[in-house]
Amino acid sequence: MLNFLDYFSWSTVFFIVLGVSVCSAFLMLIPRIPVNYVRVHIGIIALPPIVALLALVSNNGSVIIGPWHFDSLSWLWSTFVLTIGLIVQRYAVHYLLGDRSYQKYFTLLTFTTVADSLAWLSDDLRLLLIGWGVTLLGLTLLIGLRKExxxxxxxxxxxxxxxxxxxxxxxxxxxxxxxxxxxxxxxxxxxxxxxxxxxxxxxxxxxxxxxxxxxxxxxxxxxxxxxxxxxxxxxxxxxxxxxxxxxxxxxxxxxxxxxxxxxxxxxxxxxxxxxxxxxxxxxxxxxxxxxxxxxxxxxxxxxxxxxxxxxxxxxxxxxxxxxxxxxxxxxxxxAASAAQQHKPVAHKSHVSSSIWIIIGGGLGLLLGIAFWLTSPDEGYQLVSALILGWSVALAWTQLVAFGTGHIGRIAGMILFAGAAIVFKTVHIVFEKLLHDAIPSGIQQSISMGILLLVILLVTSAIGTWLVRKNSKTSFVIYLWLIRLGEPKKKLVESHPKYLTQLLSQGGNVH
Known part of the structure; x- marks a missing residue:
């Protein structure tokens, strides 16, 4: 009964602040509402993720109240989605300022993230279907909101x-x-x-x-x-x-x-x-x-x-x-900081970097083997060990091996150690929070893990060999990947034509 009352109170507060957020989003569609109201809206939408986080931390088990299912997984996902929405909307206050649909962006972002969180809070499949549909609809409208x-x-x-x-x-x-x-x-x-x-x-x-x-x-x-x-x-x-x-x-x-x-x-x-x-x-x-x-x-x-x-x-x-x-x-x-100008070219010692890369590869190999030995009979652990070992080697290479001088490598080691601590902490916390909400599943056999590992490694090895050989096949694969990732003609403009139209009509361009 205590768990039910706790979740009932958390869910009530959550739905109230969520409703206030939706009402605030509606207000921004009214032309008379000033642009500065966006900052007030940001403060309002900060409440739902806070309430969801508090409900997650209380961790009172799984409770079904009406058409809603409240457990640590649903609270975690609501906290995550609504927090991402809050951060992005706060970022967009300046980024989208001057856009014709400025306030509509915040309205649609709020609707989309709220619908996404409610979809996975629902125990009724009809509500899940509606919530997920509204989420996809909101995303579609956001992509095409710049209608001109x-x-x-x-x-x-x-x-x-x-x-x-x-x-x-x-x-x-x-x-x-x-x-x-x-x-x-x-x-x-x-x-x-x-x-x-x-x-x-x-x-x-x-x-x-x-x-x-x-x-x-x-x-x-x-x-x-x-x-x-x-x-x-x-x-x-x-x-x-x-x-x-x-x-x-x-x-x-x-x-x-x-x-x-x-x-x-x-x-x-x-x-x-x-x-x-x-x-x-x-x-x-x-x-x-x-x-x-x-x-x-x-x-x-x-x-x-x-x-x-x-x-x-x-x-x-x-x-x-x-x-x-x-x-x-x-x-x-x-993304705006991806292009850096006047970046100094660092002259690194090739031999020194190679030694540090070898050290990183060895460290990744040892950690991967150690991780796999914790549960050697589970197919997933083998794949996970591969991902962990590769990630460790890559992170070490980027942060330490390519560091500039002793200070750069020491700073890289500190960042590497910090990232490892954060990863381990998050894994432990999630395992503690979600152990009752997430089914253990039927673990695939070690043979399935080995098969998957062989497919990924053999394919990667063949691709690397073809690239280094500079064969005709490698060029075909390269061009195919470029074509696969390139936009179609309808999605490319040599210059933004709609801006030209606005200028010809005497409109303001921000």
Whole structure:
């Protein structure tokens, strides 16, 4: 009873401040509201993530109140999404100042993040469907909000098509689930009695539908085009998109884990995600446009996240989604500083750098082996060990091996140690907070992990060999990746034509 009352009070306060935030967003659509009201709005939308964080810290277990499901996972995701929305809107106060749709951006950003948080707080599948649909609709409108720009309108239409297909597929899956189980409540659907009503064919077909509705907004192969075309959106919109919406596939598959676990669809997800990792990494390496590099990175990272789901490691997938969201939103908000002028060229000792690189590689290898030995029978641990070892070696190379002089390397070591401490702390905290809310899943066998590892390593080795050989095949792959990541003709303008039209009409251009 105490847990119920605690969550009832937290949920009541949360919905109140969330409602106030939505009302504040509506106010900005009124022409008489001054532009300076945006700063007041920022203060108002700071309340929901604070309340969600306090509810998360209280950690009183899982409680279902009406159509809502309150547990540590739903509170964590609400805290994460609403915090990202708050940071981005605060950043946009100056970044978007002077835009014709200035106040509309804040309204749509608020609606989108609120709908995203409510979607995964709901226990009723109909509310989940509505919340996720509003989220995708809000994102579509944000991409094309600069209506006078033909390129933005076209990118918005492309995203709308992909999102509509994804939402329609989810609708079919949810209606199918209700027809078989007789329940709209997710908690009832995932009960043993309800799952027993699904035969093998029905379960596989429903999981395939859920898989498709997940990988489309996650920009996984072959549905990555919409995310590549969305780079025309303002940088704050890209930050929200990559941090709070693209990575929602992890929580979707986590919520449906009892239905998804043990099904052959996990293998399908594993294959598609592995292809996405390779393609996303290739796009990131060949692109010269900074935002498209970030898009390629997101495609690859979402691939790794879904691989974790396919292997039954849902805690790792949620942790990955949150950390990637924070990291990627930071990179987007710093996109303007990507081009540095008059950067001094540092003359480094090649021999000295090579020694430090070898040290970093050895350190990554040792840590990867040590991590795998903690649970050598789980297929996910082998893949995770590879990612950890590679990340350690890369971080060491960037922070220490390429440091300038002794001071630069010492500073790099301090940053490296700090990042390691933060990573370990976050992992421990998430494991403590989410151990009751996230299903352990059916861990895939070590053979599945070895197979995935071999595919990734062999493909990477072949790609590296082809590039170094400068063969005809390597040039074909290189050009194919460039073409895959480049925008179509409708998304390119030699100069912003809509600005010319505004000037010819005597309008003000900010």
């Amino acid at each position: 720009w033909k390129v933005a309108r076209h990118a918005s239409k492309i995203s709308a098509r992909y999102f509509a297909i994804s939402w329609a597929i989810m609708l079919i899956a949810i209606v199918w689930i209700e027809q078989v189980t007789g329940h709209w409540e997710l908690s009832q659907v995932l009960s043993q009695n309800s799952l027993a009503q699904l035969n093998a064919v029905e379960k596989t077909c429903i999981n395939l539908l859920l898989l498709l509705s997940t990988i489309i907004p996650a920009a996984q192969w072959p549905f990555q085009r919409w995310l590549l075309d969305s780079v025309v959106a303002p940088t704050p919109i890209s930050a929200v998109m990559h941090a709070g919406i693209v990575n929602a596939g992890s929580i979707m598959l986590t919520r449906f884990a009892p239905l998804f676990n043990g099904d052959a669809v996990q293998v399908v997800l594993l294959v598609l995600s592995s292809i996405s990792v390779l393609i996303g990494t290739g796009i990131m390496l060949v692109q010269v446009d900074y935002k498209r590099q970030l898009v390629g990175s997101t495609i690859a990272q979402m691939g790794f996240m879904l691989i974790e789901c396919a292997l039954g490691a849902y805690l790792a997938a949620i942790t990955h989604a949150v950390l990637h969201g924070l990291f990627k939103s930071t990179l987007f908000l710093q």
